Amino acid sequence: VWPKCSHFTRQEQGHMAQLCYENTFITVKDAIGSEARARSSPVRTLRRSSPEAFYVASLQRAMGLTPPIPVPTHEPAAVREAEAEAPPASEDVAAASEAEAEKEVAVTSGSLGHPELCFKPCLFMTKGGCPKGGECKFCHLPHQPAKLNSRMRETLNGLCQAEILALVLPYLRAKNVTGADRLLAEMESRLAALPRAGCAVPPSRISQLNRALRRLSFRQLILLSGTRAPAELERLQGLAAGRG
Incomplete structure (x- = not known):
């Protein structure tokens, strides 16, 4: 007499299966579970960065904390060496200006x-010239x-003249100015011989005048002082x- 139901288990291709005898019929019941896994490791995919990590990385790039990506240059080495050895353009302009200035001084008596x-x-x-x-x-x-x-x-x-x-x-x-000691000594002697009077000009205007006198040249100051010394200026x- 067959039992109503008997259960036997077996492993088939990674699955647990059950053989069940019921009323002279044999049926196979597969075990409930996931499919068999591959024996090799799966291909690793790129892990997506979290929003927090992406935000931190963007802040670091904005603040300059990450090194910049080098930009490749395709200039030949000879061109780079020539540019390194060439003097700056500003030096050439300055040298040309000095040479031009010396030329003008040499040919112009008024300079x-x-x-x-x-x-x-x-x-x-x-x-223009x-x-x-x-x-x-x-x-010039x-x-x-x-x-x-x-x-x-x-x-x-x-x-007044003394002021x-x-x-x-x-x-x-x-x-x-080289050689001007004699001329200045004569002007100081003349100042000492002049009578001193009280200044009627407000101090504020004298202060403004002093700032302007500081920018004038030696010749301009001599002419403003009323000193007539053309021969002495020519000597200087x-x-x-x-x-x-």
Whole structure:
């Protein structure tokens, strides 16, 4: 007599199966479970970064904490070496400007002693060139705009000769012009012989005048002081040009 149901187990291709005898019939019941896994390891896929990691990485790139990606250069080595050995363009321009300045000083008598002892700038040089060339009595070199406006000239006209000399002499001394000691000594002697009177100009206007006098050249200060010494100024120009 067959039992109503008997159970036997067997393993088939990685599955657990059951043989069940029921009423002279044999049936196979597969075990419930997952399919068989492959024996080899699966291909590893790139792990997706979390939103937090992506946010931190973007902040690091924005703050410059990650090294920049080098940009490949395709220039030949000879070109790079030539660029490294070539002097900067600014040096070439500066050297050319100095050479041009020396040329102008050598051919223009009005440029001798630039910028302290030269004459007024030539107006023709601002228009492309001077037709007189070396015979021009004015300076052909660049000048910084430094002059007294009408208000400052009005203040200067309100001062006496002693007050003007007292204002101008310290700035003349500060110029340190070669060979000017004799001229400055004569001006100081003349100042000592002049009577001193009280200054009627407000101190605020004197302060403004001092700031303007600091920017003037040696020749301009001499002319403002009322000193007539053309021969002495010419001698100082010769010393500045190395002819004294």
